[in-house]
Amino acid sequence: VAARAGGSVFFLTDYGLTDEFAGVMRAVVLRHAPGVSIIDLTHGVPPFDVRAGALALARAVPHLGPGVVLAVVDPGVGTQRRAMALSVARARDSGGPHHFVGPDNGLLPWAVDALGGVEDAVALPWSSTFSTAVTGATFDGRDVFAPAAARLCLGAPLADLGEDFDPGTMVRLAAPVCSPSAGALEAEVLWVDRFGNVQLAAVPDDATAARLGSELEVLTAVVHRAQRVRSFGALAPGALGVVVDANGHLALVCDRQSAATVLRVQPGDVVTLRAPAPGSSSP
């Protein structure tokens, strides 16, 4: 595998910004690769929530330029879980990231798939020779992942970082629930954003497959009435809408208030969209 150096480090964790964890990792990347640009995607993934991290990463990667994705949501740190670095099969075509670094727990595969899949995979060694480690390292982000990402930015061949393994053995998360049937669409809540919008696993084709029109019911614990709209502004105050969001997903929204609060849903809940029952009143 030839080295494809350069670009930025795209950085995502569940570390938050209150402690200095993310800051120290930024400094370690820059110490090993002076002058590289570090782009924080987010450090606000809920603690230990690998699924939420994997979804955020998959949403983000189509918009990234060339570089290395460094992602750490790692409840298994300090156990026997594999630390890994991956090269991307179609990196030259996409103009996007050429490598990924992170734990082998399902965090990375969806995002890599979105860019064309894995080319090669290596397992990173436990104790890094290029670490600045002190005793008692439970901080693999600082001591293993950040130096590996920096080396890939500098053009090190992937094979220099660890032992090859079969990408087919990577841990993968269960696919989100999305079942269209005649007149109903059952779909997992993927994401509740800062504004309270509720992203579903469904895309517009799923609504078509379920033969849904522009008037909808939303079933959670209770039934909500909704409308297919093009933008938030088309909704009356308090009205529930279904839009196509910026990732091409269906999303439940209200205008300037939180649809998640109105619906009392959170990521992982399953939502069913269906045509209104005959005789039910318009919203």
Next chain:
Amino acid sequence: VAARAGGSVFFLTDYGLTDEFAGVMRAVVLRHAPGVSIIDLTHGVPPFDVRAGALALARAVPHLGPGVVLAVVDPGVGTQRRAMALSVARARDSGGPHHFVGPDNGLLPWAVDALGGVEDAVALPWSSTFSTAVTGATFDGRDVFAPAAARLCLGAPLADLGEDFDPGTMVRLAAPVCSPSAGALEAEVLWVDRFGNVQLAAVPDDATAARLGSELEVLTAVVHRAQRVRSFGALAPGALGVVVDANGHLALVCDRQSAATVLRVQPGDVVTLRAPAPGSSSP
């Protein structure tokens, strides 16, 4: 209009840092303008609070170097509100930002005024040819504003980005309340900062116009006694003070505790400062 390229992108939104919104916009700027410096001013503007964003931007811009201000607090996203890019009239003199990019909803004008006013204004087109858009774009920050800011950093002439319009037609917010009269000064709360300091719309000349001395009362729901002081340290524990803050505004403060909590005020409340009533006791 000649291109004035270079400098940094100064970035302010109400997106927060928990979702990847701001991170993806950073990546999009860097993809279109590799090597540019991106300075996060803040992403902590309260959701949809255009007024709070406009005030934060106006406080920040006198301290910025050359570059492009990219500001997005945009409750009207997806509606017919105008997306715009502006050039600054006296950019060469100020050494500060030369362009602004954001929605036409009142967010930008106060900050541009602080730098000398608008030179030229263009409306950005709805769907950007330089976008990496997928279907269903409700994310103008990523697909419209970030690429426009990147192009201006690279030296594109403003006229290349969209159709000219008359800057006199820009949406402007109502001016903050600030009414000095003999012995009293009524002033809107502009900002409660992390430390609980309460910034008012008044400046020291307003206190002079109201003939206020160094002993003051502060009227909200109840009357508070305050002192004009030069620094927090001059206040006794629990005492309320009036200082000139780092933006040249009057601010109500306590030493190492939150004046906003003591006063039970928030931005938008109106506060009156007046000389103590005769016979009232000293603090």
Next chain:
Amino acid sequence: VAARAGGSVFFLTDYGLTDEFAGVMRAVVLRHAPGVSIIDLTHGVPPFDVRAGALALARAVPHLGPGVVLAVVDPGVGTQRRAMALSVARARDSGGPHHFVGPDNGLLPWAVDALGGVEDAVALPWSSTFSTAVTGATFDGRDVFAPAAARLCLGAPLADLGEDFDPGTMVRLAAPVCSPSAGALEAEVLWVDRFGNVQLAAVPDDATAARLGSELEVLTAVVHRAQRVRSFGALAPGALGVVVDANGHLALVCDRQSAATVLRVQPGDVVTLRAPAPGSSSP
């Protein structure tokens, strides 16, 4: 003192990220030193908590490359406390930061000591000639500290920034409590991180000095049973463990839940570790 220019600005404050304080300081650094890399260590130090800031800085500095540490946790801003810049005695050997800038209130010395101690110290003047100050400056971070850090990055000699003073007169914080005795180890809680792990002032040698084995009791208000383990994964659900953390400290942890919540402790509390009482049952 010869100038040792270059490197990054490593930036730590208690300003949070909701207001634009940290963003404006970043812009001021870049305005004075175009092209410099600014690494945010954290801005999440609790407001006014100099001790928490000093501890975060001391944990971070061993991992930083060359540059200037800019740290502001400054409850005494606007009073007569000294503003200072320091050079590091063994900067050439460490490959780490060569200068520190911040208030003289105990925030910096532990971190500087971790790099070999102070070489020279100067007091920064009250009003900076290179400031963009408006009237009423209570924002020394923007007007004094950020420009000073930028000048040091550009290679200005330390002596150009202010008057020399004896580093022995710097304010120093009280050392954390850590008292091993036969069978017990009393240690201050230094840090509760995002994941709820409770870092103690003790290191493994202190546990050895206290003749502690692998079964422990943890005394706060009540007695908790704990185990010495190598990683979180070795703990049963709900079990309390003692690990060596990534800074070489003993830390109280649970697997995927907050040890701080279980123990009801916060920084500054004192925790005693001791061997289990004879006859007490295993966990």
